[in-house]
Amino acid sequence: MPTRPYPSPLRYPGGKLKVANYVKLLFERNNLLDGDYAEPYAGGSSVALALLFDHYAARIFINDLDPAVYTFWRTVLDNPEGLKRLITDTPMTMDEWYNQRRTFLSPDSSPLELAFATFYLNRANRSGIILGGVIGGKQQTGNWKLDARFNRAELTQRIEKIARHSDRISVTNYDAQVFLQQVVPTMNNRSLTYLDPPYYVKGQGLYANAYGPDDHAAVAADVAALTKPWLVSYDNAPQILDLYQQFRPLEYGLSYSAQERRQGGEVMFFSHGLQLPNGISNPSKVPNKFLHKLPF
Numbered sequence: 001m002p003t004r005p006y007p008s009p010l011r012y013p014g015g016k017l018k019v020a021n022y023v024k025l026l027f028e029r030n031n032l033l034d035g036d037y038a039e040p041y042a043g044g045s046s047v048a049l050a051l052l053f054d055h056y057a058a059r060i061f062i063n064d065l066d067p068a069v070y071t072f073w074r075t076v077l078d079n080p081e082g083l084k085r086l087i088t089d090t091p092m093t094m095d096e097w098y099n100q101r102r103t104f105l106s107p108d109s110s111p112l113e114l115a116f117a118t119f120y121l122n123r124a125n126r127s128g129i130i131l132g133g134v135i136g137g138k139q140q141t142g143n144w145k146l147d148a149r150f151n152r153a154e155l156t157q158r159i160e161k162i163a164r165h166s167d168r169i170s171v172t173n174y175d176a177q178v179f180l181q182q183v184v185p186t187m188n189n190r191s192l193t194y195l196d197p198p199y200y201v202k203g204q205g206l207y208a209n210a211y212g213p214d215d216h217a218a219v220a221a222d223v224a225a226l227t228k229p230w231l232v233s234y235d236n237a238p239q240i241l242d243l244y245q246q247f248r249p250l251e252y253g254l255s256y257s258a259q260e261r262r263q264g265g266e267v268m269f270f271s272h273g274l275q276l277p278n279g280i281s282n283p284s285k286v287p288n289k290f291l292h293k294l295p296f
């Protein structure tokens with residue numbers, strides 16, 4: 001069952017919805033249906049939402065260290081009406097863009113104000129980068145204007161749908177390592193944790209909280225200590241292949257060329273014992289027809 005429309009209200013640089021079908025196959029193959037699913041680096045949380053909406057996971061645990069991202073998700077669950085009102089009423093103009101940027105940067109903003117400013121800038125900016133440039137440029141002379149990705153009705157519906165499932169969603173604001181050590185142990189044994197950390201090579205600058213080499217190594221040690229099933233995806237860097245060398249790698253690119261599998265490609269690693277779907281060499285290209293129809 002494919003997820004349509006796009007489940008997350010946030011646009012995310014490097015968003016991982018493209019691997020959602022593969023993660024669904026992992027659920028099917030490993031008898032995880034109706035289990036728990038966690039993303040310690042949730043960002044736009046699109047895979048988690050797809051698994052919840054399409055009846056794979058019974059509960060999802062979404063965690064992000066970035067206070068703005070966390071506050072957005074918290075507010076979707078706790079105050080969806082407030083967010084929806086602001087989405088409907090707030091003008092899409094450059095004056096308002098400056099205003100939302102000030103709100104985003106102000107330490108005095110309320111949670112609702114911060115959540116909405118995060119959302120507004122994510123939708124109005126190029127590639128969804130919150131402190132990046134506005135779509136169409138400050139003079140708004142580009143072909144696309146700042147409202148190009150701001151369909152109020154559609155975005156309001158996405159927020160309503162998530163809020164309707166709020167009793168099955170946990171949102172936290174821990175460092176991923178704290179999450180692995182403290183939250184993952186509380187989850188159902190039938191669970192899958194998908195880690196999508198900031199890239200090793202290209203991670204600097206895109207998100208808040210970019211990691212250095214020691215952080216990646218410390219995360220790898222915590223991942224190796226997990227006793228529940230997990231997978232991790234990374235940019236395909238030699239240092240990452242080294243850190244996860246005791247686990248099975250699956251290298252893939254956006255195209256099928258061998259060169260891209262190594263350069264500019266990604267790599268996944270899997271916990272020992274996790275059964276991989278047969279015959280799939282590229283987890284980002286799993287057609288919907290590969291998914292079994294679940295009885296819902």
Ligand SMILES: C[S@@+](CC[C@H](N)C(=O)[O-])C[C@H]1O[C@@H](n2cnc3c(N)ncnc32)[C@H](O)[C@@H]1O
Pocket residue numbers: 012014015016017040041042043044045046047063064065066069174175176177196197198199207208209210211
């Ligand atoms: C590569 S993005 C995840 C994208 C996500 N998989 C998606 O599809 O939207 C990485 C996310 O990790 C968060 N992050 C960075 N360092 C973190 C840390 N130490 N602990 C938890 N989250 C962190 C960032 O705020 C960012 O939202």
